[in-house]
Amino acid sequence: MEPSEFDQIVRGKLQEEHQLHHREIDASKPFVWAAIQANKTLVVPWYYLAAAAILFLVCSTFLFFNLQEQNRSEIDFLAAKVERLKNKTNAVEIIARKNQQLDLLCSEVEALEHSLTQVNVNPNPTIISKQIVYQTDTVFITQTEYITQYLPAIKEEKIEEPQVELDISADNYTTSDLIYPDFNPSTRTTPKKENTSVKVKIDTLSSN
Amino acid sequence: MKELILNEEKLIERCVEKDRHAQESLYNQFYSDLYLIAMRYLSDHHEAEDAIILSFTKVFKNLRKFNFQGKGSLGKWIRTILINEAIRLLKKRRQLHFNDEVHQLKLENSEANGLEQMQAADIFRMIEQLPAGYRTVFNLHVVEGFSHKEIAALLKVSESTSKTQLKKARNSLMNRINQEKAYGTV
Numbered sequence: 001m002e003p004s005e006f007d008q009i010v011r012g013k014l015q016e017e018h019q020l021h022h023r024e025i026d027a028s029k030p031f032v033w034a035a036i037q038a039n040k041t042l043v044v045p046w047y048y049l050a051a052a053a054i055l056f057l058v059c060s061t062f063l064f065f066n067l068q069e070q071n072r073s074e075i076d077f078l079a080a081k082v083e084r085l086k087n088k089t090n091a092v093e094i095i096a097r098k099n100q101q102l103d104l105l106c107s108e109v110e111a112l113e114h115s116l117t118q119v120n121v122n123p124n125p126t127i128i129s130k131q132i133v134y135q136t137d138t139v140f141i142t143q144t145e146y147i148t149q150y151l152p153a154i155k156e157e158k159i160e161e162p163q164v165e166l167d168i169s170a171d172n173y174t175t176s177d178l179i180y181p182d183f184n185p186s187t188r189t190t191p192k193k194e195n196t197s198v199k200v201k202i203d204t205l206s207s208n
Numbered sequence: 209m210k211e212l213i214l215n216e217e218k219l220i221e222r223c224v225e226k227d228r229h230a231q232e233s234l235y236n237q238f239y240s241d242l243y244l245i246a247m248r249y250l251s252d253h254h255e256a257e258d259a260i261i262l263s264f265t266k267v268f269k270n271l272r273k274f275n276f277q278g279k280g281s282l283g284k285w286i287r288t289i290l291i292n293e294a295i296r297l298l299k300k301r302r303q304l305h306f307n308d309e310v311h312q313l314k315l316e317n318s319e320a321n322g323l324e325q326m327q328a329a330d331i332f333r334m335i336e337q338l339p340a341g342y343r344t345v346f347n348l349h350v351v352e353g354f355s356h357k358e359i360a361a362l363l364k365v366s367e368s369t370s371k372t373q374l375k376k377a378r379n380s381l382m383n384r385i386n387q388e389k390a391y392g393t394v
Binding site: 001003006007009010011013014016017018019020021022024025028029031032033035036039 | 232235236239240243244247248253257260261262264265268323324326327328329331332333335349350351375378381382
């Protein structure tokens with residue numbers, strides 16, 4: 001048999017009706033159709049895509065602006081907080097300075113209280129020495145008693161003032177001084193200098 | 209009640225308009241033939257189904273581009289798509305092996321009567337049982353009417369390979385026919 005004859009017979013046989021695979025064909029037909037339906041690619045018109053793209057752009061822009069606004073408000077809020085914290089720090093510093101001043105004042109008050117208690121303890125001035133000077137007058141005899149007293153300094157500033165040493169010893173007085181106490185003021189002790197020591201004149205023997 | 213669309217051109221138009229009923233009608237019209245063709249090339253039920261699914265998806269997608277040239281042109285176009293898909297699947301699954309050994313082959317049984325007496329289903333089954341390379345070239349040349357040049361271009365083999373594969377396919381098929389005749393099954 002010629003190959004062409006063989007091919008022709010086979011081709012003719014294959015075009016004949018036959019029942020081969022008819023069961024498989026009937027069974028698989030609905031499933032294959034369902035699979036084709038599921039496998040179909042969705043064809044979206046270009047204007048749908050364009051509309052979707054524009055919508056997406058608008059939405060994303062809106063979202064972006066919203067986020068930016070939110071960030072800005074958050075930054076403002078944080079800046080305000082930072083400013084408030086800075087102010088609080090200043091207030092703390094002021095309070096600390098005031099506390100220091102208060103401490104200083106307290107210590108001063110304590111010192112003053114201490115000095116006052118000392119004054120209260122010694123209410124009477126301390127007598128350092130006692131001298132009796134007799135004055136002879138032509139008519140009257142006057143006895144003057146000078147008492148040197150210690151006066152405690154109340155304020156420290158007063159201590160710093162120049163202190164005049166008063167010579168209160170009886171040896172420095174001449175007879176004329178004793179007779180005429182007001183005659184030579186340069187050599188005389190002025191009882192007016194009462195800053196540190198005071199001479200009190202007591203006329204115990206004075207008449208009239 | 210489903211309308212029977214007999215006019216092929218009208219069927220195509222309605223399929224292009226995404227008419228589901230028309231598409232189903234087209235599918236029903238060609239499914240059996242396509243299944244048998246797919247089985248002839250792939251000889252596997254599931255692979256045949258896969259090839260049909262892929263083919264119909266392509267058909268519905270590209271039907272707008274199809275140029276109707278009279279009755280039967282649509283069927284030929286769909287069959288060509290299916291054959292291409294089947295060959296693509298065979299290549300993808302590395303089932304196509306071509307042995308280029310050239311032997312002096314001649315048809316052992318020179319009697320045409322034996323072949324003519326055979327049932328179509330038996331010949332069909334015998335073709336399905338051929339190796340993939342033989343089966344493909346035999347189907348393309350004998351059934352579809354492709355030339356060796358076209359087969360060589362389609363399968364990306366030489367023309368001599370196509371000729372050799374065809375001769376081997378014929379010889380193998382004839383041997384099977386003789387064997388079955390000898391056992392008395394035919």
